[in-house]
Every structure is written in structure tokens, then in C-alpha cells.
Amino acid sequence: MSTTITVTGMSCEHCEETVADALADVEGVASVDVDREAESATVDGDADPNALVAAVEDAGYDASA
Template sequence: MSTTLTVEGMTCEHCEQSVEEALESVDGVEVISVDRDAERATVEGDADPDALVAAVEDAGYEASA
């Protein structure tokens, strides 16, 4: 299953890395692709979309599924 999140507030490579690390902490995540220019993160796996959004928001970014 693939989940795409809109992520606002990423301005640099470090931001992308922070979002990726936050998403990696969620159970069920298998593959992550983060694109700051598109303001998007795509996650492969069976992770709960609400948990993905919460993880990104805990890292300091605005997110929605």
C-alpha cells in the first residue's frame, strides 16, 4: 500500500532528512521517498496514515494525508 502525504515547511536537504527519519519511526513503513520541492512524502507499507501525519507534525512540519 502506498500513502502520499503533503508536507509543508521543508526548505532544505536537512528538512527532507528530518521528515524521512520521523516517518521511519512509524510501524509498518517499508520505503520512503521525500521531495521538498513537491512538498510531498510517499510511504510504501501498511503504516497507519494518521500515525504518519502525527510523526511528521511531531518533527515540526505541517502534514496531511
């Protein structure tokens, strides 16, 4: 299953990496693709969308499912 969330506040490649790392740590995540220009992150796996949003917010960015 694939879930796409909106992520705002990313301005550079380091931001993308920070968000990707935060998402990868969520239980049930198989892979992550973050695109700062599209302001989105697509996650493959069976992770809870609310947990994904919380992980991004904990990393310092705004997110919504």
C-alpha cells in the first residue's frame, strides 16, 4: 500500500533527507520517496498515516495526510 502525505517547510536536500529518515523509522514503512518541490512524501508499506504525520512534525516540518 502506498500513502502520500503533504510536507511543507523543506528548502533543501538536507530537509528531504531529514524527512525521509524520520519516515523510515515509523513501523510498517518499507520505502520512502520525498520530493520537496512537490511538497510531498510517498511511503510504501502499511504504516499508520497519523504516525507518518507525527514523525514528520517531530522532525520539525508541517505535514498532513
